Ligand SMILES: Nc1ncnc2c1ncn2[C@@H]1O[C@H](COP(=O)(O)OP(=O)(O)O)[C@@H](O)[C@H]1O
């Protein structure tokens with residue numbers, strides 16, 4: 001019987017040779033196709049949770065309404081806020097765009113931590129792929145979904161409900177696109193770095209809380225950086241958070257422009273490079289350190 | 296050692312070790328507070344110096360009790376865990392140094408996990424895998440057709456994976472692990488938690504691919520029936536070290552020197568004074584279960600005496616089971632660690 005088996009094998013072997021490296025699809029187009037595939041599948045996965053996006057739209061509008069009302073109350077007594085240059089109209093635009101940009105950058109920052117903790121990350125690591133870029137592609141797929149289901153509807157409602165002027169200069173929109181993308185990357189990498197901490201310690205909650213706290217306050221998502229006291233500025237300036245929300249929002253409402261804008265974009269770009277390096281470092285040493293739980 | 300193995304070695308493991316530091320947590324509220332400051336660490340030697348070679352096309356059962364170190368070994372072979380010490384080579388690649396290159400060569404199934412995307416139908420996961428493994432379309436389609444047929448997946452492919460039963464999901468996972476024509480297939484407890492029908496489907500499939508493809512298979516299990524049904528070679532691991540490595544058949548021969556006779560008599564149950572070499576292990580109505588030693592009297596003598604002196608109605612001889620052998624080895628405290636190479 002064993003004889004027969006070996007013979008059977010020999011007869012069939014050629015048909016089932018393993019795929020050689022030459023045979024594999026190479027080249028930029030195929031790599032791109034892979035990542036588009038990832039993004040598409042992740043978009044598709046979002047469809048499984050239909051209810052959530054209605055909540056998302058509702059929440060977004062609610063927050064915009066709350067913040068604009070708050071600013072209105074604050075600005076009632078004095079029309080201009082000190083040296084910041086913010087008028088009521090400007091701060092209203094800021095509040096609206098900050099919230100919309102924030103929603104446009106919504107990212108899943110829990111799945112990697114959960115995977116590392118449960119050990120399910122091993123199922124990604126047995127595949128010949130780069131976890132970071134795979135995750136980024138998935139994230140972009142989700143973002144596309146958020147754009148279609150949340151950002152666009154919320155923006156439409158805001159256009160009708162508020163008097164906001166949309167810049168028409170293509171140069172400004174180009175600059176905004178670049179800044180948005182870099183800000184998006186910054187947030188993605190920040191989440192990634194914090195997720196990597198799970199490789200070393202199971203205690204990730206306090207780190208997450210810290211990240212969330214710092215982000216909420218210093219990203220400029222709620223209050224523009226200009227409103228913080230002078231003595232806090234050195235601290236804020238050594239953190240990357242303002243380049244995630246404050247910078248894109250300020251550019252789109254025309255609060256920051258010219259040389260100042262170029263300067264800040266340069267710094268933002270440096271942050272992206274630096275954090276990219278940090279992500280790579282943390283992934284290589286973290287995955288080596290990986291102690292896969294269970295099974 | 297069989298001829299295939301002599302031909303070409305595809306997995307080389309040499310004196311492989313992996314230790315884990317385990318914090319000994321104190322209990323209670325005060326304990327968990329104290330844990331913040333001082334932790335006693337204990338070192339667990341999960342894999343403690345194992346050595347083996349596996350040849351192309353072999354089907355090896357990697358067996359041991361819970362916590363013996365099976366999964367830890369598999370994780371080092373797949374490149375997701377770095378060894379503390381020793382060397383490991385899979386198809387000429389050091390897995391933990393070159394995880395991605397290694398991943399192209401291997402297929403992996405972990406019984407308690409899935410490599411499929413939870414919210415997507417398996418069909419879409421397969422499509423993603425095609426892109427990840429950068430398979431030529433024609434090759435992918437051929438594999439896809441063959442695997443769906445062999446595992447009878449056609450009805451399962453359009454259902455989101457989270458809605459499949461464990462057995463159905465395992466079938467999809469098996470297909471996923473074979474889509475890219477891996478040279479080596481690692482299976483870590485693929486039959487765990489499955490019902491008999493599903494287990495049978497898995498075994499049939501594994502037999503099928505071992506027949507039709509020249510894939511090397513390493514199967515981790517603590518289900519001895521898997522081993523008996525599938526593996527020509529067995530490696531038994533006990534507390535991180537190898538207790539036995541050799542052919543499954545030889546293991547039985549070497550370690551079991553007894554067989555069991557089940558005898559049914561004609562409406563009586565005699566004392567067998569004429570056969571003192573038989574040990575009665577059970578006696579029930581007109582049936583007796585008798586153990587006899589292969590080294591003693593010949594089988595022929597026993598049977599002829601039985602039929603000559605007693606009224607035997609029916610008789611059957613039971614072969615020893617691999618699980619009995621393993622129990623015996625464990626009982627001896629892994630004394631017989633020899634016979635690694637035959
Ligand atoms: N991540 C880990 N951290 C600490 N100890 C571990 C870890 N993984 C495995 N071990 C220990 O190593 C030993 C072997 O585990 P494992 O290889 O999973 O066994 P098996 O798969 O044979 O049941 C066990 O004692 C287990 O507790």
Ligand SMILES: [Mg+2]
Pocket residue numbers: 295365366367484
């Ligand atoms: Mg295990």
